[in-house]
Amino acid sequence: MKSTIANTELALLLLAASFMGPGDNLTLAWNGTSQADSATSTNEAAGHGNADANSLPATTAEPAERGLPQKAVEIARPFGFPITNSMVVSWIVAVGLITFARVATRDMKRVPDGAQNLLEWLVAGLYDFLERIIGPHLVKRTFWFFATVFIFILSANWMGLIPGADTIGWGHQTPNGFVVDQPLFRGANADLNLTLAMALLFFACWIIWALQEVGAGGFLRGLFAPKGDSTGFLKVVMIVVFFAAGCLEIVSILFRPVSLSFRLYGNIFAGENMLETMSRVVPSLGWLLPIPFYFMELLVGLVQALVFMLLCAVFTLLVCQPEGKGSASTHG
Numbered sequence: 513m514k515s516t517i518a519n520t521e522l523a524l525l526l527l528a529a530s531f532m533g534p535g536d537n538l539t540l541a542w543n544g545t546s547q548a549d550s551a552t553s554t555n556e557a558a559g560h561g562n563a564d565a566n567s568l569p570a571t572t573a574e575p576a577e578r579g580l581p582q583k584a585v586e587i588a589r590p591f592g593f594p595i596t597n598s599m600v601v602s603w604i605v606a607v608g609l610i611t612f613a614r615v616a617t618r619d620m621k622r623v624p625d626g627a628q629n630l631l632e633w634l635v636a637g638l639y640d641f642l643e644r645i646i647g648p649h650l651v652k653r654t655f656w657f658f659a660t661v662f663i664f665i666l667s668a669n670w671m672g673l674i675p676g677a678d679t680i681g682w683g684h685q686t687p688n689g690f691v692v693d694q695p696l697f698r699g700a701n702a703d704l705n706l707t708l709a710m711a712l713l714f715f716a717c718w719i720i721w722a723l724q725e726v727g728a729g730g731f732l733r734g735l736f737a738p739k740g741d742s743t744g745f746l747k748v749v750m751i752v753v754f755f756a757a758g759c760l761e762i763v764s765i766l767f768r769p770v771s772l773s774f775r776l777y778g779n780i781f782a783g784e785n786m787l788e789t790m791s792r793v794v795p796s797l798g799w800l801l802p803i804p805f806y807f808m809e810l811l812v813g814l815v816q817a818l819v820f821m822l823l824c825a826v827f828t829l830l831v832c833q834p835e836g837k838g839s840a841s842t843h844g
Contacts, residue, residue, distance in 0.1 A: 523574050531732060533574060533795075539557055551556040554697065571687060574637055575686050579782065580698075580702070580785050580788055582702075582781070582807040584596035584597055584598040584599070584698055584702075584703045584705070585597050585694050585695065585698070587600070587682075587694055587696060595710075596698070596703070597694070597697055597698040598698045598699065598700050598702065598703035598705070598706060598830065599700075600697060600702040601672065601697050601698060601699065601734045602667065602698065602706060603672070604698040605664065605667045605668045605700060606664070608667070608788040609663065609664065609667060612627065612631070616628045616630070616631040617631070626805065632820040634663070635659065638655075638658070638662060639651065639655055639797055642654075642658055642659075642825060643653060644823055645826070645829070646825050646828065646829045647820070647829075649833055650721075650725075650828065650829065653724070653827070654717075654721060654828055657714070657717055657824075658821050658824060658825055661710060661714070661817075661820060661821050662792055662817050662818065662820070662821040665701060665710075665776070665816065665817035665820055665821075666813060666814060666817040668699065668701050668706075668816060669699070669701055669780060669812075669813030669814075669816060670810065670813050671699075671700075672697075672698070672699025672700065672701070672702060672780065672784060672813075673699075673787075673806060673809055673813065675806070677695075677697040680692070680695065680696045680697060682696075699780055699781075699784050701776055701777060701816075702777065702780045702781040702784050703777070704773060704774070704777045707772070707773040707774075707776045708769065708770075708773040708777075710772075710773070710776075710820075711768070711769035711770070711773040712769050714769070714824050715768065715769045716774070716829060718824075718828055718831065721828055721831070721832055722832060724832040725831075726831070726832060726833075726834040731831065734762055734831070735758035735762065736754060736755050736758035737754065738750035738751050738753070738754045739754065768827060772820060772823060772824070773783070775816075776816055776819075776820055776821070779812060779816050780812075780813070780816065783805075783809045783812055783813075785805065786805060786809075787802045788808065789803045790805055833840040
């Protein structure tokens with residue numbers, strides 16, 4: 513019975529993972545090479561102009577500092593559909609999770625071992641962990657999304673840390689060696705498109721779960737209705753106060769997808785930039801200096817996946833509590 517439940521939950525989990533992978537990244541191409549070349553040409557032209565004017569030798573502009581671009585780089589456009597390097601990584605992660613699940617559940621055993629043991633341990637551990645936070649009733653409705661988000665984010669974060677992944681791609685030869693201008697791979701969560709898409713997907717699920725649990729009336733009462741028993745002038749004051757607090761809470765709710773997406777994107781993007789910077793501080797030790805930071809980023813990838821899942825779970829718990837046990841908001 514437990515194996516059947518785990519298999520059903522896993523099917524829902526992987527269905528959501530495959531849905532999130534392909535369509536999240538639609539950023540147009542950012543051609544860093546052309547910008548760097550244009551800046552260098554401008555500097556060189558200015559240097560030659562100053563040299564002619566002052567009869568001094570022309571100086572060559574220093575190469576611009578390189579770093580991870582803020583936007584994902586477009587690497588292909590089949591049939592007019594842009595494909596970025598972060599989309600490639602998200603697809604690889606989704607396919608890898610689906611393949612692992614198929615292998616682990618292909619021959620289910622009463623006493624699990626190998627891949628089945630790992631998968632059941634992960635799913636059961638997440639289920640028990642979330643059940644202690646949001647309760648047995650709510651976890652049955654929402655577990656498929658929270659588990660999917662955690663496993664997908666964690667896998668994407670750790671895959672983006674594979675050494676040398678950002679050195680595969682298209683580039684050009686320079687006096688200092690070959691420079692990759694368009695890397696084939698980029699951390700999936702280092703692209704704001706993907707993190708924002710996951711946050712918006714949670715926001716849509718959050719609204720559906722709230723309406724299913726407390727209804728439209730209960731949701732509005734939780735936001736605007738005064739709490740406690742009061743009469744006379746005090747009741748009027750409480751109505752005004754809680755209505756104003758409800759308006760502020762609506763603004764807070766609308767900003768939740770923004771905060772969720774930027775928190776995950778900022779931490780992963782900063783981590784990848786730090787690793788690249790450490791590899792270029794001392795060129796002769798470029799293979800050694802990033803190693804301690806790789807272990808730190810492994811921990812950051814786990815923490816960020818956990819934080820994203822827990823924030824989604826807490827937001828859901830606050831809005832789905834029945835009237836009298838909680839409220840749809842966090843006034844104060």
